[in-house]
Amino acid sequence: MGFKKTALITGITGQDGSILADFLLQKNYKIIGIKRRSSSFNTERINHLYNSKILNKSYFPFYGDLTDTTNLIRIIQQTKPHEIYNLAAQSHVRTSFETPEYTANADALGTLRLLEAIRILKLEKKIKFYQASTSEIFGNTKIPQNERTPFAPTSPYAISKLFSYWTVINYRKAYNIFAVNGILFNHEGERRGATFVTRKITRAVANYFYGNKQILYLGNLNARRDWGYANDYVKTMWLMLQQKKPSDYVISTGVSKSVKDFVNEAYNCIGVKIIWKGKGLGEVGIDQKTKKILIKIDKYYFRPTEVHELRGDSSKARKELKWKPKTSFKMLVKSMVEKDIQKLGNSI
Ligand code: NAP
Numbered sequence: 134m135g136f137k138k139t140a141l142i143t144g145i146t147g148q149d150g151s152i153l154a155d156f157l158l159q160k161n162y163k164i165i166g167i168k169r170r171s172s173s174f175n176t177e178r179i180n181h182l183y184n185s186k187i188l189n190k191s192y193f194p195f196y197g198d199l200t201d202t203t204n205l206i207r208i209i210q211q212t213k214p215h216e217i218y219n220l221a222a223q224s225h226v227r228t229s230f231e232t233p234e235y236t237a238n239a240d241a242l243g244t245l246r247l248l249e250a251i252r253i254l255k256l257e258k259k260i261k262f263y264q265a266s267t268s269e270i271f272g273n274t275k276i277p278q279n280e281r282t283p284f285a286p287t288s289p290y291a292i293s294k295l296f297s298y299w300t301v302i303n304y305r306k307a308y309n310i311f312a313v314n315g316i317l318f319n320h321e322g323e324r325r326g327a328t329f330v331t332r333k334i335t336r337a338v339a340n341y342f343y344g345n346k347q348i349l350y351l352g353n354l355n356a357r358r359d360w361g362y363a364n365d366y367v368k369t370m371w372l373m374l375q376q377k378k379p380s381d382y383v384i385s386t387g388v389s390k391s392v393k394d395f396v397n398e399a400y401n402c403i404g405v406k407i408i409w410k411g412k413g414l415g416e417v418g419i420d421q422k423t424k425k426i427l428i429k430i431d432k433y434y435f436r437p438t439e440v441h442e443l444r445g446d447s448s449k450a451r452k453e454l455k456w457k458p459k460t461s462f463k464m465l466v467k468s469m470v471e472k473d474i475q476k477l478g479n480s481i
């Protein structure tokens with residue numbers, strides 16, 4: 134089978150890794166996926182790659198970990214990819230406050246290890262490198278944020294990602310490696326991890342749809358995020374590596390919504406109007422029709438330091454990559470709710 138190129142994806146079992154793999158397979162890439170050993174199945178999002186006829190033809194899984202240098206060097210040496218997409222990370226901001234050292238090891242040093250592996254193997258001219266950077270590196274800065282906005286990271290996760298951001302730029306300048314940062318704002322979808330707020334909400338809505346009266350506990354309802362659709366965003370990772378010169382790009386929709394907006398929109402998809410009563414930790418979301426309390430606040434979900442609003446200005450990507458998001462906030466929420474209703478329906 135004549136492959137166009139070989140791509141190595143770290144974090145292939147995650148939301149973006151799995152969607153990117155699907156995207157690159159369509160483009161006739163050979164895919165090398167790095168996945169962690171886990172005591173329970175962690176391949177739900179990529180099972181179709183194993184199950185399909187293409188196994189052993191275009192998808193090649195390897196066990197690996199961003200905290201294991203020798204293993205990364207060995208996989209790169211053995212597979213000699215044209216492109217590396219470094220998507221693996223401890224990606225949960227709140228969790229990073231509880232596991233700061235591990236987060237730094239995987240999210241900061243992990244990137245350094247991969248770039249060093251490229252140098253050690255003398256593949257600087259052969260491999261293009263994509264780093265999954267994040268809007269979290271902006272922290273609480275002026276809105277909208279773009280490539281010229283100063284950084285003010287406010288969590289161990291964001292600080293680790295900022296280390297990676299600068300490492301990529303340093304290796305690009307010092308060693309001439311084609312390495313880029315995709316500064317992606319929040320992107321969600323049907324494969325989003327269940328502990329991120331959007332998926333947590335759409336799963337709760339699906340449960341309510343089937344009559345489950347369990348209360349949804351949330352943290353800060355007033356935080357605002359620029360929520361895009363993951364399927365629209367992975368294409369930009371590939372586009373960045375196809376440019377003549379390496380450069381860093383903000384990827385965003387340019388619209389920010391609050392967590393409360395997301396809740397309202399998600400319940401609206403099943404014809405439920407939420408009314409809000411009370412303040413602070415006592416605030417509750419009520420089904421207007423049945424008067425049942427559906428949402429409560431749990432202070433556990435607040436972060437020691439919070440990013441209040443992220444909203445991106447992706448003019449550079451729109452101009453140079455000729456990219457723009459296709460999916461509106463409304464379409465995104467609807468698609469996630471419908472998928473969770475379908476999934477839950479299949480399981481009961
Ligand atoms: P995700 O669903 O949490 O996936 C993270 C992936 O990294 C999983 O495959 C996970 O493996 C793997 N991983 C974690 N620690 C690892 C380690 N030490 N060694 C090897 N693999 C490890 O995240 P995502 O939403 O797809 O995001 C992809 C990347 O983009 C992440 O780097 C994230 O920080 C960044 N990002 C995401 C967004 C967003 O809104 N989604 C925005 C900006 C940047 P398991 O499946 O075994 O856990």
Ligand code: GDD
Nearest residue numbers: 224226267268269318319328329330331351352353356434
């Ligand atoms: N997770 C979670 N759970 N967040 C909640 C909850 C809750 O119960 N209640 C309110 N929130 C608020 C958080 O405080 C935050 O302000 C917002 O909802 C979004 O939280 P997450 O969905 O966990 O995402 P995130 O913005 O912290 O981080 C995501 O986006 C980043 C890009 O900006 C992750 O995907 C990161 O990996 C990514 O870099």
